[in-house]
Amino acid sequence: MDWDGTTVLSRAGWCEMMTDIYVENLPHLHGETEESRREYSWAELMRLTGRPSIHQMEHLAALVAARGGTPAEPAQYQAAYQQRLARLVEERLDQIRSGTLAAATLLLTGVVEMFGHLRERGIRISLATGTPLADIRAEVALLGVADYFDGGIFGPADIHDREFSKRAIIDALLREYALDGCSLLAFGDGPAEIAAAKAVGGLAVAVASDESNNGSGRIDPAKRAILLGAGADAVIADFRQPSQLLDALTR
Numbered sequence: 001m002d003w004d005g006t007t008v009l010s011r012a013g014w015c016e017m018m019t020d021i022y023v024e025n026l027p028h029l030h031g032e033t034e035e036s037r038r039e040y041s042w043a044e045l046m047r048l049t050g051r052p053s054i055h056q057m058e059h060l061a062a063l064v065a066a067r068g069g070t071p072a073e074p075a076q077y078q079a080a081y082q083q084r085l086a087r088l089v090e091e092r093l094d095q096i097r098s099g100t101l102a103a104a105t106l107l108l109t110g111v112v113e114m115f116g117h118l119r120e121r122g123i124r125i126s127l128a129t130g131t132p133l134a135d136i137r138a139e140v141a142l143l144g145v146a147d148y149f150d151g152g153i154f155g156p157a158d159i160h161d162r163e164f165s166k167r168a169i170i171d172a173l174l175r176e177y178a179l180d181g182c183s184l185l186a187f188g189d190g191p192a193e194i195a196a197a198k199a200v201g202g203l204a205v206a207v208a209s210d211e212s213n214n215g216s217g218r219i220d221p222a223k224r225a226i227l228l229g230a231g232a233d234a235v236i237a238d239f240r241q242p243s244q245l246l247d248a249l250t251r
Contacts, residue, residue: 001149002050002188003129003136005209010092010106010139011131012211014085018045018053021081022060027069046226050192052130052156052164054078075160082159096142103143108207109215110239115148117242121250123185124177126151128169128193132158167196174200185249189223191230198231203249206232214238 004011022041023034032040044063048056057078061071095101104112118125125148129136133155140146140153151173156164166188174181181200186193189207197204206227210218219237227235239245 001125001127001186002190002193002207003127003155004131005189005211006187006207007108007111007127007145008106008139008143009108009209009211009214010089011085013088015042015045015049017084017088018056018081020084021057021077022063025060025064025069025072025077027064027067029067042222046222047191049226050130050166050188050190050194052159052161053081054160054162057081078159093139093142105214107143107145108209108238109217110242112145112148114239114242114245115145117246119148119150121246124151125149126154126169126173128154128166130156130164130166130190130192132156132161134158165196166193167199170196170200170202189227191226194227194230194232198233203234204230204232205249206230206235207238208235209238 001007004014019038019041022045023037026037026041044059045056048059054074057074060077061074064071092101092106096103096106115125127136127140127149133153136155137153140149154169170184174184181202184197184200184202185205186197186202187205187207188194189209194204194206206224208220208223208227210216210220215238217237217240219235224235234249236245
């Protein structure tokens, strides 16, 4: 399982924030409109979704240089992005801590029920995310879903970790449990985990969630296109009717 956008929506809006960072720093090209700049920025950063965000900031630096500008250090872009994102996430998590917001409102529709059905069928669940591990461990506990991840929780050491990869986690899990790739069922909303699952012969389900309206049942068409391009075998909006979904995926 991926975390952000797949299991929870505590970071919903991250993509718009990162797009802002790109647009603010990319040198203008002749004839570009603000709309075309945002579309370009979004498409470029989405190519690396699922990997630690430092990779997207390194890509931004390369794009700035390619346009004839003088890029800042990726760590500077990263710091600006993380500051904005942390503020948003903490506001949402503080509402959970204070009891003014129920944990379920940040969990993707049906995902807890899906976890229950996976457990009933003896399917071990691992969580792999590009968000720093310490942050995720705290968030998983706060939202009450830590016990479901009996296959482990994996993430980068910190926001500067360039070594973490979901493909490496998948390879390690398959070795640990002596499994073939065809035993892997992966859910994610980023091309990194979809491509990693397909590379070992697993079944990859794209979660093209509607992050602005949890439970709408609407598939995000832009996410859908990117994830199908990465090799997804199926696309879902959320985890409604989890038993029927698992029947379809595992028959």
